[in-house]
Amino acid sequence: MSRTKHLFPSILAATCFLLTVAPVPAQEPSEADMAAMMAAGQPGEHHGHMAFMEGSWNVAATFWMPGSPEPMETKGEATYQWILGGRYMQQTYTGDFMGAKFEGMGITGYDNMGEKYVATWTDTMNTAIMSETGQCDGTGKKTVWKGQIPDPSTGQMVTTRTEQVVESNDKFVMTAYLTSPDGTESPMMKLVYTRK
Numbered sequence: 001m002s003r004t005k006h007l008f009p010s011i012l013a014a015t016c017f018l019l020t021v022a023p024v025p026a027q028e029p030s031e032a033d034m035a036a037m038m039a040a041g042q043p044g045e046h047h048g049h050m051a052f053m054e055g056s057w058n059v060a061a062t063f064w065m066p067g068s069p070e071p072m073e074t075k076g077e078a079t080y081q082w083i084l085g086g087r088y089m090q091q092t093y094t095g096d097f098m099g100a101k102f103e104g105m106g107i108t109g110y111d112n113m114g115e116k117y118v119a120t121w122t123d124t125m126n127t128a129i130m131s132e133t134g135q136c137d138g139t140g141k142k143t144v145w146k147g148q149i150p151d152p153s154t155g156q157m158v159t160t161r162t163e164q165v166v167e168s169n170d171k172f173v174m175t176a177y178l179t180s181p182d183g184t185e186s187p188m189m190k191l192v193y194t195r196k
Helices: 002-021 031-040 045-049
Strands: 055-063 072-083 088-097 100-111 116-123 130-136 142-150 157-168 171-179 185-195
Touching: 045 100, 055 088, 116 142, 130 157
Parallel strands: none
Antiparallel strands: 055 072, 055 185, 072 088, 088 100, 100 116, 116 130, 130 142, 142 157, 157 171, 171 185
């Protein structure tokens, strides 16, 4: 009993402290707050710029390998489909790379709050998830993406810039460049998508 009696002031002090730092319950959101939240989560104009991508595509791929004098060419197939209520476009890609089967998956969307395009990509050649952000020219015909990818030979992150140019509803081209520390760019890959 005496031990409890001695602990009581400490327990009381701790309880009072917790009551003073405990968060105050948030107020109920207003109708304006709810409307803004709903609007931020709805597909908009920039999602519409991606709508033409839905469907199946043949892909002619060109890769520039470090130290190789000639680019490597290969072919693949891609399918784009809307997911999550038209908020994101998912790409699944199959092809071959250096004689081996190659598979990849990407998700592209537009962040209404951040006012930028967002994309992730991963494939069977690595275990990293690459991400980029982009801005379009206002018409959706040209989008410039910037991001970073890991360099397996150095373990360092390398800056990338990718241009996506829509030539028509049935053809678009993505060209990716590596940016060296001094700011010079070198081509990494070019993908020409032609609708099936």
